[in-house]
Amino acid sequence: MSVYDTIVIGAGLTGLTAACRLAQAGQKVLLTALGEGALLLAPGCIDVLGFQPADSQQPVKDPLAQLDSFLSDNPDHPYRLLGKETLAAGLTAFQELVNRHGLNFQGDPHHNWHLPTTIGAVHPTCLAPASMAGGDLQKAAKVLIVGFRELRDFYPTLIADNLNSQSLGVQASALQLDAPPPVAGRVNITPIQLAHAFEDPLFRRRLVQAVAPHSKGVDKIGFPAVLGLAEHAGVLADLQKGLGKPVFEINTLPPSVPGRRLFEALRDAFLKAGGRLIIGGKILAGRIENGRVVEIRLETASRAKPLRAENIILATGGIFGGGLQTDASGRVWEPIFGLPLHAEDNRHRWFTRSFFASTGQPVANYGVMVNARFNPVDEAGQPVAENLFAAGAVLAHSEWTRGRTGDGLAVTTAYAIAEQLTRSAQ
Amino acid sequence: MSTETTLDDITRSIWEQVQFTADLCVKCNICTSHCPVANVTDLFPGPKYVGPQAQRFRNPKELSVDDSLDYCSGCGVCTMVCPHGVKVMEMNAKARYKLYRDKKPIPLRNRLLGRTELQGMLGSPFAPIANAVFQLRPVRILTEWVLGIHRDAPFPPFSFETFRGWFRGVYQKSPHRLKSEKKVVYFHGCSTNYYEPRVGKAALAVLEHNGFEVVVPEQVCCGLPLLSNAEFDAARHKACQNIASLVKYAREGYKIVGTSTSCTLSLKSDYRHILDIDTEDARLVAEQTYDICEFLLDLANAGELKTDFQPMEAVIPYHAPCQLKAHNMGLPAIDLLEMIPGVKIQLVQADCCGIAGTYGYKKEKYQIGMDVGRPLFEQVIASGSPIAICDSETCRWQIGHATGAKMLHPVELLAQAYGLDVNQG
Numbered sequence A: 001m002s003v004y005d006t007i008v009i010g011a012g013l014t015g016l017t018a019a020c021r022l023a024q025a026g027q028k029v030l031l032t033a034l035g036e037g038a039l040l041l042a043p044g045c046i047d048v049l050g051f052q053p054a055d056s057q058q059p060v061k062d063p064l065a066q067l068d069s070f071l072s073d074n075p076d077h078p079y080r081l082l083g084k085e086t087l088a089a090g091l092t093a094f095q096e097l098v099n100r101h102g103l104n105f106q107g108d109p110h111h112n113w114h115l116p117t118t119i120g121a122v123h124p125t126c127l128a129p130a131s132m133a134g135g136d137l138q139k140a141a142k143v144l145i146v147g148f149r150e151l152r153d154f155y156p157t158l159i160a161d162n163l164n165s166q167s168l169g170v171q172a173s174a175l176q177l178d179a180p181p182p183v184a185g186r187v188n189i190t191p192i193q194l195a196h197a198f199e200d201p202l203f204r205r206r207l208v209q210a211v212a213p214h215s216k217g218v219d220k221i222g223f224p225a226v227l228g229l230a231e232h233a234g235v236l237a238d239l240q241k242g243l244g245k246p247v248f249e250i251n252t253l254p255p256s257v258p259g260r261r262l263f264e265a266l267r268d269a270f271l272k273a274g275g276r277l278i279i280g281g282k283i284l285a286g287r288i289e290n291g292r293v294v295e296i297r298l299e300t301a302s303r304a305k306p307l308r309a310e311n312i313i314l315a316t317g318g319i320f321g322g323g324l325q326t327d328a329s330g331r332v333w334e335p336i337f338g339l340p341l342h343a344e345d346n347r348h349r350w351f352t353r354s355f356f357a358s359t360g361q362p363v364a365n366y367g368v369m370v371n372a373r374f375n376p377v378d379e380a381g382q383p384v385a386e387n388l389f390a391a392g393a394v395l396a397h398s399e400w401t402r403g404r405t406g407d408g409l410a411v412t413t414a415y416a417i418a419e420q421l422t423r424s425a426q
Numbered sequence B: 001m002s003t004e005t006t007l008d009d010i011t012r013s014i015w016e017q018v019q020f021t022a023d024l025c026v027k028c029n030i031c032t033s034h035c036p037v038a039n040v041t042d043l044f045p046g047p048k049y050v051g052p053q054a055q056r057f058r059n060p061k062e063l064s065v066d067d068s069l070d071y072c073s074g075c076g077v078c079t080m081v082c083p084h085g086v087k088v089m090e091m092n093a094k095a096r097y098k099l100y101r102d103k104k105p106i107p108l109r110n111r112l113l114g115r116t117e118l119q120g121m122l123g124s125p126f127a128p129i130a131n132a133v134f135q136l137r138p139v140r141i142l143t144e145w146v147l148g149i150h151r152d153a154p155f156p157p158f159s160f161e162t163f164r165g166w167f168r169g170v171y172q173k174s175p176h177r178l179k180s181e182k183k184v185v186y187f188h189g190c191s192t193n194y195y196e197p198r199v200g201k202a203a204l205a206v207l208e209h210n211g212f213e214v215v216v217p218e219q220v221c222c223g224l225p226l227l228s229n230a231e232f233d234a235a236r237h238k239a240c241q242n243i244a245s246l247v248k249y250a251r252e253g254y255k256i257v258g259t260s261t262s263c264t265l266s267l268k269s270d271y272r273h274i275l276d277i278d279t280e281d282a283r284l285v286a287e288q289t290y291d292i293c294e295f296l297l298d299l300a301n302a303g304e305l306k307t308d309f310q311p312m313e314a315v316i317p318y319h320a321p322c323q324l325k326a327h328n329m330g331l332p333a334i335d336l337l338e339m340i341p342g343v344k345i346q347l348v349q350a351d352c353c354g355i356a357g358t359y360g361y362k363k364e365k366y367q368i369g370m371d372v373g374r375p376l377f378e379q380v381i382a383s384g385s386p387i388a389i390c391d392s393e394t395c396r397w398q399i400g401h402a403t404g405a406k407m408l409h410p411v412e413l414l415a416q417a418y419g420l421d422v423n424q425g
Ligand SMILES: Cc1cc2nc3c(=O)[nH]c(=O)nc-3n(C[C@H](O)[C@H](O)[C@H](O)COP(=O)(O)OP(=O)(O)OC[C@H]3O[C@@H](n4cnc5c(N)ncnc54)[C@H](O)[C@@H]3O)c2cc1C
Pocket: A009, A010, A011, A012, A013, A014, A015, A032, A033, A034, A035, A036, A037, A038, A039, A041, A042, A043, A047, A048, A281, A282, A283, A284, A315, A316, A317, A318, A320, A321, A322, A323, A335, A336, A391, A392, A393, A394, A400, A404, A405, A406, A407, A408, A410, B082, B083
């Protein structure tokens, strides 16, 4: 008897999405992760395809329409296993999921927002919180970018200058302020701490007083993405009311507040659906017998605890997430099951000579090879275990930096696997 | 794959030592963004800065670089959320030890708070008087002035009858006491002994009900309060006494079951990873130690737990203490308690209650502790439930103090659902 229907390993965007869907479909799910995934580090939007070809300067406007062209340049990318329909369905399902749990993600698979980044570059993304989508650069507007002296690495002048120099039709001006008390004068404040401060109405009132005199003649006002955490919707509405203009958020350096909101929404949705969660729960090893995973071992405080489930989803991320390990001798391995990998054990082949090479870095494509069901396979294409599934950044050929496909891949591969597992159970 | 030890194996074994996990840090700030303390006060810049980032400036031969370390509550949320295996809390505990060793004398107050056993030994025999006196406002104000223990910090009343006293005087003499082939060792900890013997009684009743004879060997304070007040030598002394007493049972395959999640965490992990007691005996004791809910849920999963529960219609808020989460085994109390027909456990979404052992008792930290716990208190109050559940004693006291809810250990609810009379032997 298995205690769980499915155990999901990894609490990044992939693992959380899969776990949520399965728990909501009535499965008994355990989500266990060594730590939190990349959600708090990435911008908290869902990038699906941002640049095609990868070295193009023109951000993609319609990611779905560009998919074929992307796949002809990157024939091995796991998007090939999904097809347009599943890709679109996965994105829509994700949007519905998070919007049912307190967020307000806007967008559709046939459209990219073009959002300003922390350095005033253009970030093409498919689904974005309404607060960030409000900063879309595709419509001409006069914008005021507000920053705080207390928050490092967010320079409104840099953002405004860079936006203005790209002839986007956007006219940006900058305002650098001292944050109101109790933040005023602090150094080393993190975006999360500032977001907490924004939840205080008095703080906001003072801020509105400081910004309002500078906002005459502008169409909208951009702030660093620190406009509240749990109370974000109220904070945003209150600021728009106080300033009498649309307000939007621009992502900061990590930790990302929108990423944190997304993490919390998914986590809460999962727990609400009866899911069991262990953050700090590293999986040490798994045992495969007769083509099935029969047991995985959780590293508890003093011993390995065996766990069993009908199905296991491996969502442990790539090299950064810990799903792949490497060492100085050039070895690359998947630490839990020792899965066959697409990888090279000659360290000199991990990287190209140019950091920004249009081909990307080979090492970023290393990962687990899968079949159409997302079962890990060996070099001959034979599945390693029929009840083991791999999704997200741990997959081979999933390099995300050039095409900006990381989040889309996470969400849609999680969706595809969850669909399979709930359908087969019915 | 070869079985020889490679340079990488050696590198990895070094990395696994707490101090060196600093090298695994990629400065992502996930820990800082989750730090309950850094989120409510400026006095603590956050685990990343004070932990892995400062670590590289910590020369064993030189003075500690950073005093703000003292504001770390030791809750361990940082270690838990770190995706790269950095032992942030453990690193900070060690650095705090060094801070006090090299730079500042440990205040009398901290020495007292670290000695829960001494408090119990002095207070318990005079419980009626001690409790009455310590409830007097002027006494608490004086204690705050003289010692720096906050006047509002939650001190539970001493129990006149200690758990050990009851165990020896009543339980062991009882003719109904179960004798069985199946035996477990019970580690009660100071709180059960001096303040809440009812938790220990409930544990015994539940274990017996499931056919286990319970052995209560010699034991002393687990040492965690000393450890978190930077008295490593004294903590190590306690640890060694416990290991020496418990290892005899561990060697015979007995499981050691505890009702205090912080005591069991010390036995499982802190002795080895913070106090550096890395002996075979320590490892054996660690391997055999179980939180009581963990133990009972394992039984249930093996189909060996009695399920003759009386139904109980209740939705009860439950807080999972930091010291329980650090066991990295999930939250067994929830699955266990939901086996009682009609019981629905409502997991409160909060990182920490703020008390963090002895942290919230200190004058300068009391308010920080209360601020940390606020989201938790609000949820408990909003639940409208007259009772709430938590596995860890100081957290129970803190939550009870802040919300007025009656606080239970999970095993107390189980005993109730089994319909057990916990005061008998
Ligand atoms: C700094 C940064 C910025 C990014 N920016 C973008 C962007 O702008 N656009 C874009 O498209 N993509 C971006 N990405 C990539 C994108 O975020 C990821 O591709 C996607 O989130 C992958 O999610 P994941 O869940 O597969 O893996 P991860 O988020 O890496 O999660 C892996 C999870 O597995 C856990 N884990 C690993 N090993 C074990 C184990 N043995 N046992 C238990 N748990 C384990 C980890 O603790 C973690 O919880 C960025 C990534 C990073 C790191």
